[in-house]
Each structure stands twice: as structure tokens, then as C-alpha cells.
Amino acid sequence: MGKKKVSRRKFLIRGTLGTVGVLAVGAYLFRHPIRRSILSFANSADLSYIGETDDPILWFEITKDNLVLLHSPKVEMGQGTFTGLAQIAADELDVNMEQIRVVHAQTASGNIDGFSTGGSTSISSLWQPLRELAATMREMIKIEAAKKMGVDVGSLSTSQGSVSSGGNSMTYAEIADGVTEWEVPDTPQLKELKSYQFIGKPVPRVDLKEKVFGAPIFGMDAGMPDMLYGTVVRPSSIGARLGEVDASAAENMPGVVKVIREEDFVGVVAQSYPEAEKAKEAIKVNWITEKNWQTEDIEAMIQVGQGEPQTIQKEGKAKRILESSDQLISAEYSSPLGAHAQLEPNGALAYVDGDKVTVHISTQVIGLTRKEVADRLDLDPEQVNIIPTYLGGGFGRRLHTPHAVQAALMSKAVGKPVKYYFSRKEEFQHDMFRPPTHHLLKAVLGDDGLIQALEHNFSSGDVGFGSPLLPGIAEPILGADVGAIRGGFNQYGAIPNHRAVCWRVRLPFATSWWRSLGLLANTFAVESFIDELALKAGKDPVEFRLAQIQDDERGHRLKEVIKAAAEKAGWTDQVVNGKAMGFAASTDANTPCAQVAEVSIEGNEIKVHKVTCAIDPGMAVNPDQIRAQCEGSIIMGLSASMFERMQVENGELRPVIYGPYAMALMKHAPKEIEVVILENADKPGAVGEPPLGPIGAAIANAVFRLTGERLRSMPLALDQA
């Protein structure tokens, strides 16, 4: 990837109300062609920051009280990105962590991420540009300081938000005050890694206080004067289209302001949320459905051999060897339909005021949200200001925001701000689900007891395909669904013959991006099968894995995490005091991760006591937040592997509420989680998703050691085999 430095002409000055003049605005532009080979795209996922425009955009402001505001094009959804970005900027700016505030960039500021916040790319994509921008801004301040202090720039030093020369010093705010013309130097040399004070340190999250004292920071908390509450009528049935509507009863209900009829939806606006919800219940809609779908129909569709196959990886003659062998080992695995179940419901607060639109929203796709609102209202994107808020969980669910359009249309219809959000039932029935999968694995062992040939065929509903993020035109270029194939590749490069094939299935409801995409299901299948093969070969599962990793950089990093996890956990393949260990490893977005689960069986329940995780995300910007992401991913992955499952009953997606949609609770979380962070790469890499990979297989592999029963479908249940 080419590196473009911050270009001089793209800095300009802008004063904002409440700031003392100023600072710095810069555009940092990288265009990233999507036409990369599927393999490298899917496996590395190192999307760079994609600027949208050549116009100057706002990155930093300095306030009167000498705070630097960093306008982040990436959103904070719990993954700790704001903290990492603050650390990165603070180090090059020479300010303290207390002197920097990260805020979401509104689209009106111009700092719009052209793609999304997702794919574990926020820190890695901004690592270089943000340091360059911050260093440039620091030099700009020094140039002005030199003028104001009447000294040579070379004599100045910066620290803690001040510039000093000899005994004199001025704060950044004092320097910025009144400056209207800034000189922009060439991008300065960045500091040495080892001289950073905050990068690499476990600094506390910058959003802790807001989140601990209950500040109104989420989309759901947004408010505007004169705001009304909207709601949209949604069908319970899969694929239902809007037919006859009778809203006469609703129109006269208390608090109702207006019933809104659009070509594709019916909404109600009322004085309060409970009144809007009640009125919605009173609207009679004749939904037109074509088929009464059942879980069995979906399961029959998700089968290797059906749908459209695409070979995503091929080395040697796996197919021929497997077909001609009389020693074939094979097994089938499956994973269910899963929900995002993020705690904050989707919604938006929109105000259409003449030809200007403001939308407060929890979104992972700021640019796309703006475009969709502008298109539907027939406006230019610049007439729509998206004000992103903190997200009450993202996990991929907020890569899709048609509700922003609906809120805007309702606001336009009543001439007032309208806030609207999903009920929990609507969240469950209208999720963009994690698709179900089916996996067929085949292998032949060689005389040395190692894998001679391996094949992974897997069938999945869409993840990236069909998403507004990947235009349909990208599908033939990419060939296979870049989301579904995550984790579907063979990571043991020393296996001489191997092949992976993804079968695309089009389901009757939307499936899409769910944290880690295909990684969770694919790793469950592949790493359980590797365990089966190790046992067939009579080898220790850890040794078996290590013996089949190639000697290159990628292989080295994978080996190191496998060794580190085994060592830290005190790996043994024996059952000790009723507890057994299970091992699994994955490589996702260039981040290898290995986990050991310590499990016992209590009654008919699988109990996970401890998980040891070794991960190599490259340079660790914030080790504590990397730990936090591992802990959360492990428990979320445990939840998806052991409990979660959506069903299709008589045309409806069910269940529609937490509880019946079983998830891990406090009592299911391992009491011990150990995380070992290796840093065998010199740049920060992916963190938020890779540790979701191994956990399912690690648990299932431990269960096999305890019971002799191989659990091949998620959610894992003891009596299923």
C-alpha cells in the first residue's frame, strides 16, 4: 500500500465558537482499491483509513482551556478506539491524556470515514495518518510560538500542551489565540517508538467517567427541543410485504400526532414513546407473505453441495488425494442462526428543518447513513449532518441504518424532531443475523501421522454480499463473500495439499456482519476437526499443530501464540480432578490467537472454569484494552457457542426476547481469564474480533476429553451427538 504524507495544501484554519482560534485541519487521503485478491483482503483485512474528499477536514481543535479536541472519524462502540486514538495523538502532540478529548466527527466537519468502523481496523488504519497529522500540528504550533515569542523555532520544545524556550513558556491555547494564517511544514519525522509515553501503556479508557456516572452519551439518549416520538410498524413474518393498512383507530388515540404512510412503511408519531407504541399496536396491517418458513427449510438450504461454490484456497492436489484414499477421515459441523442482541436498540433522532437535516444516531457507517438519508430526501449529502453518538454495542449490527431514513421521513411529515427506536421484539425479528453454516471436512493422514491432505467445504448465508457496504458490482470481482470466508482458510501452511471451498446460499431473510464474521463458525469446525485428526494420529494436539506450521513470518507468529498459550495454561491432554483442557487456534486479519479452555461437566452442563488466551496483534497500543477485548470476545464467543440460537417457526424468527434467546450470564463466565500479549509485528493490528475464533472449538475439544463425545453443532449441548 502506498503511503501518502499529509499534504501541505490540505491544511487550513478554522475557528469554531468556544475555541480560541483554532487549529488544525487537514485532509489525509488514501484511496484503497477494493480489487485486491480475495485472499489477501480477507486474511489481512488491513483497510487503510479512507478519506472521502479532497477538501480540508477537521481533525483537531484547541479550546480556550487548552484542551485538544480530536474529531474521530471512527466511532466508539466499546472497543476502546477513542482511548487508543487519544494515546496516539497525545504522544505526537506532546499533550497529557487529560489534555485531549476525543469526540465523534460530525459529517459537517468533513472528517468522514468512507467505509465503516468495523473489521478490527480502527487503530491499525489510523496509526500512521494520525501520528503524522498530530506531529504536523505540533510543528505548526511551534512555528507560531516562535513568532509570538520572538525566538527561533529550533530553540523550542513542547511538552504537556505548552511550548517553551529558555525560561519562557506558552500554552497551545495562548499560541493559537488570534492566529488566522498558519504555516504548514512538511510532515515532520515521527518520534521513535520507544520515546512514546502513552502508546504501549495500559492507560485507562478515556470514556470511563461518562460511562460510570450515567452521562447521556448514546443515540438513545439524544434529545432536541420539541421532540416527538416515532415508531414504525414491522411485520412478524419473514419476507412480509405491506398490504392494506387500517390506521383509523390509531389516529384518534391519546398523544398521537400523525400516522405516516410511505410507500415502504407505516409509522406513527406521538407525544411519548409509550403512546407511539400503543398506537402502533392499534394499526391493522394486512401483511402479504409468500411462504411459511420453518427452521427445517433453512437447515435444508444450508448444506455443502447446494448454492454457488467458490474455491478460496488451493494448494497441491487435495481433491485427488482425498477422492482416491481408502483412509479418508471426514466429519460434518454446523452453526446456527445467531442474533446481534446488542443492548442499545437501533434508532435515530432526526430533524428535517427546511432543506437541512440533522440526525443523531449510533451508526458504524456514518458516510452511508448520510448518503441514504440524502438520497431518499432528494438532498445533497452536505445538507445532511450526521452526528454520531457512542454506540451501545455495535458488533456489525449498525452497519445498516435504514431507520435513519425512516426517522427523517417522519420528522419531515410533522415538521419537528422525531426520535424512534426498535422494540426488543423488532430487534430480534429484524436483525441482520449471523448466518447459519454447515461444514464438511475431509482429511488423509500421511505415514508420519501428519495431515497429507485437508479440505474444508462450507456453506453459509451471506455476510458481506448483499450488504450496502459492498456494492453488488464487487461480488464478481471478489468471487466469494469476504465475510463468510473469514477463518475458513487453512492456517497450517506445511500441510502439502489443502483446499477450501465456500458455498453461497441466499436465505429468505437478511444475514450480515456479526462480530468476527465467518471466523466463529469456521474456526469451530476446522479446529475441532484438527483435534479429531490429532487424536486419530495419536499425537498431542498442541504438538500436532506446531508440526504443520510453515516456516515464514506468519507461521512464526502463529507458532509463538500456540506455544505461549500452552505454556501459560500448563497444557496437558490428561483429565485432572474432573477437568480437561481443550486447545484451538486461529489467524484472523493477520492476528494469530490461541486459547486453552479448562472445562468440567457438572450434571448435564458444560462448565468453563478458565480460559488462557495468547494473542499477537502486533504492536500493542493499549495492553489493558487488548486484554479487555480478549476477555469480552472469549465470553461473547462462549455465549454464541454454548447458548445462542434463533429459530424459524411458522414463518417467524424466534425467540423475540432475552432469556428465551439464551446468552451467557455472569454465572457462565469463566472465573479466570489469562491473556498473554505477544508483539511480533511492528505495527498495531486487529484486536476486536480475532479472539472470538478459538473459543468454541477449545470448549468442544475439552468436552471430548471428558466424555468421549464429539460435539459438532453449536450451540454445544451434551446430549446431541
Add this chain to the structure above:
Amino acid sequence: MKISFKLNKSPQTVEVADGNTPLLWIIRDVLDLKGTKFGCGKAACGACTIHVNGEAVRSCSYAVKFAEGKEITTIEGLGSEANPHPVQQAWIEEVVPQCGYCQPGFMMAAAAMLEKIPQPTDEDIDNNIINICRCATYYRMRKAIYKAAELQKEAARKIP
């Protein structure tokens, strides 16, 4: 109908058309305290947990009419930056929140539990803390609950 109660120690009177309106909406949309969250509206997630006369209550499923004469506490009244509740202090020290959306409900549930069980065991925590956190911050929450119990004990010792 008029309903009067104390909210975070200050007297409030609200006029509601329907006494069955969940207290959650009165707190959030009428009294404009947004720290109490809506997650499900069916008493299934705990995001809306508040204290009513010291007891943890899921406010999405608690009719406002029952609030008459009660002492209500929300996350905003649990403690402040200047004077954090031990649970909030522990939450900060253990860096618990990720997205943060579920956290007020968990802190309210934990504070109510510690009132009754000042030195909880793992089992007490498992049985009493049954809210949902999708970011799955349970591991740090457990540590923070133990730390809060310690902080609370120390604070009690200091008061003669």
C-alpha cells in the same frame, strides 16, 4: 393523575395520563435523566435497573403509579465524580465498561446486592447479578464487585 416521589433525594411530582406507564419512561423522557437505560422493556435484561426504597427494580416493568411516596435512586444519584459510590469507584479502578450501555443497570444491581450481602461469594454474585452485558464484561465486573465490597468495608471502618 399526580404522582409524588423522591428522585435521587429531591421531591418530584409528575402528572401522568396513564398510571400504568412504566417508570422508566418517566425518568428518561419526563424527568430527563438518561442514565437509566432501555434494553428490552420486558424485565429481561436489567439495563433499566434502579433502586426503589433500596431494592433493585427493573423500571421498564414498574408502573409509575407504584412510585407514589417512594424513594427512587438512579445511577445519577448513586454517586458523583466528586463522591463516587464504592461500586462506581471499583468500576473505574477495574476499567469495566466497554460500550457502557448495560453498565448503569449492573452498577445499580451490584450496589443493591452489596447492601444486603456486604461480602458476597462467587455464588452470591452469580445468583444476584443476572443482567445482560453483550460486550460480556462479566469477568471485570466480578472483580469490581469484590473490590467494591472491600472499599465499602474500608469506608465503614473509617466512620466511627
